[in-house]
Amino acid sequence: MTYVDAFLLTLLVITAVSVAGMRNLFAAAVFFGIYSLLSAAWMTVLDSPDVAYTEAAVGAGISTVLMLATLGLTSDREKKDPILKPLPLFIVLATGMVLLYGTLDMPAFGDPMAPIHQHVAPHYLNDSPQEIGVPNIVTAVLASYRGYDTMGETTVVFTAAVGVLAMLIGRRQRPSEAS
Amino acid sequence: MNLLDHFNYYVVITLMMVGFYIIMARNNLVKKVIGLNIFQAAVILMYVTMGRVHDGTAPILADGPDVVYSNPLPQVLMLTAIVVGVATTALGLALVVRIQENYGTIEEDEIRALEDAS
Amino acid sequence: MTEDLILRVVTKVLTPFIMLFAFYTQFHGDYGPGGGFQAGVILAAAFVLNALTFGLPQVRKALPDRIMIIGTGLGVLLYAGTGMVSLFRGGNLLEYGVLDHHSPVHGQHLGILLVELGVGITVTSVMWVIISTFMERAVEDAEGGEG
Numbered sequence: 001m002t003y004v005d006a007f008l009l010t011l012l013v014i015t016a017v018s019v020a021g022m023r024n025l026f027a028a029a030v031f032f033g034i035y036s037l038l039s040a041a042w043m044t045v046l047d048s049p050d051v052a053y054t055e056a057a058v059g060a061g062i063s064t065v066l067m068l069a070t071l072g073l074t075s076d077r078e079k080k081d082p083i084l085k086p087l088p089l090f091i092v093l094a095t096g097m098v099l100l101y102g103t104l105d106m107p108a109f110g111d112p113m114a115p116i117h118q119h120v121a122p123h124y125l126n127d128s129p130q131e132i133g134v135p136n137i138v139t140a141v142l143a144s145y146r147g148y149d150t151m152g153e154t155t156v157v158f159t160a161a162v163g164v165l166a167m168l169i170g171r172r173q174r175p176s177e178a179s
Numbered sequence: 180m181n182l183l184d185h186f187n188y189y190v191v192i193t194l195m196m197v198g199f200y201i202i203m204a205r206n207n208l209v210k211k212v213i214g215l216n217i218f219q220a221a222v223i224l225m226y227v228t229m230g231r232v233h234d235g236t237a238p239i240l241a242d243g244p245d246v247v248y249s250n251p252l253p254q255v256l257m258l259t260a261i262v263v264g265v266a267t268t269a270l271g272l273a274l275v276v277r278i279q280e281n282y283g284t285i286e287e288d289e290i291r292a293l294e295d296a297s
Numbered sequence: 298m299t300e301d302l303i304l305r306v307v308t309k310v311l312t313p314f315i316m317l318f319a320f321y322t323q324f325h326g327d328y329g330p331g332g333g334f335q336a337g338v339i340l341a342a343a344f345v346l347n348a349l350t351f352g353l354p355q356v357r358k359a360l361p362d363r364i365m366i367i368g369t370g371l372g373v374l375l376y377a378g379t380g381m382v383s384l385f386r387g388g389n390l391l392e393y394g395v396l397d398h399h400s401p402v403h404g405q406h407l408g409i410l411l412v413e414l415g416v417g418i419t420v421t422s423v424m425w426v427i428i429s430t431f432m433e434r435a436v437e438d439a440e441g442g443e444g
Binding site for chain 2: 001005009012013016017019020025028029032035036039042043046047048049050051054055058059062063066067069070071073074075078079081083084085088089091092093095096099100103106108109110111112114116117119120121124125129135136137138141142146149150153156157159160161163164167168
Binding site: 053162169 | 322326327328330332334335338341342345366369370373376377380390393402405408409415419420423424427428430432434438
């Protein structure tokens with residue numbers, strides 16, 4: 001763990017916790033944008049520029065704009081409500097403990113012998129220059145080796161647009177007319 | 180065994196649990212969507228950290244002997260997951276807007292009270 | 298929509314650069330970080346920036362809703378169509394190697410380019426359609442005076 005990692009991760013945790021404690025939803029949405037940008041920064045440190053690129057554009061850009069648009073249509077204040085509730089806190093702590101117990105068997109961070117690096121990744125890294133001939137291996141895997149996967153994801157994105165249009169377009173119903 | 184070997188998992192679990200807590204404990208529906216997004220970003224971070232190799236570099240072919248690349252597979256899966264995540268977020272927020280128009284509130288307990296009253 | 302001169306001028310200056318960067322991301326995705334997903338989101342962000350500064354009707358003049366809604370399906374069709382063409386040329390679905398007579402690697406390049414273009418078209422249109430629908434609701438809200 002380097003100092004850069006430690007710095008970014010501290011900021012990430014602080015941002016996430018402060019979102020949980022905020023009553024002003026406008027501030028919470030903006031803090032979520034900051035959280036996204038920080039995670040994009042850490043992804044760059046983790047050698048994955050493609051994911052960082054997407055997260056910075058989507059999480060800090062489009063998601064935040066969408067949340068702010070929704071707040072404009074609803075209200076930007078949360079109702080007075082205790083921040084700490086015993087039952088959810090207990091469930092969260094218990095789940096966290098179970099997950100921590102699960103990490104005991106995980107391979108160490110950055111271990112080149114971890115099982116994930118022994119499966120299909122060597123094939124992609126060694127053979128894609130001859131088979132696909134595209135320098136960016138992420139693009140080669142995305143569009144060619146796993147083309148089905150990406151086709152499905154594109155269809156999901158299309159379906160989301162259909163769903164939003166079905167729900168929000170056309171004459172709006174007001175509460176008085178609805179009943 | 181060195182505790183610092185797994186520091187990435189500890190941070191990711193903390194972030195996941197913060198998101199999980201927001202989803203369960205907050206009544207406001209927009210806040211729940213934000214919590215869901217925090218959880219999602221944490222899961223994405225977990226996958227990306229698993230693909231990392233010591234002294235590696237980004238999986239874009241470079242000249243030079245013995246270049247170590249990080250694993251491209253988790254990156255591909257997470258790249259598409261992020262975009263699908265924003266699409267589902269949009270769908271969730273559209274539902275929130277419709278709930279606001281029909282019930283006049285986006286607090287979960289108030290909606291439940293209105294449903295019980297009717 | 299804003300009357301602020303600084304925002305209006307900065308938006309006008311920035312828009313071509315954002316769009317150029319989006320196209321660079323789209324077509325340079327084979328060689329560096331980037332691809333259809335990122336390019337689509339960045340291009341949509343340029344439209345959203347303009348809609349926030351100059352208002353939704355101004356952007357709608359350049360991008361009619363009808364075209365953008367067709368775009369959401371067109372990208373998926375382009376993607377699936379590329380897969381079908383390789384099927385008809387004797388390969389498997391989405392096996393781009395058969396798209397070029399001379400060398401499978403060229404076929405792969407062509408296939409990836411078309412597929413990424415399809416992803417880019419879909420993501421751009423979907424993001425714009427979603428955000429413009431939300432913004433339109435807000436405008437109706439302001440005109441309706443309630444809600």
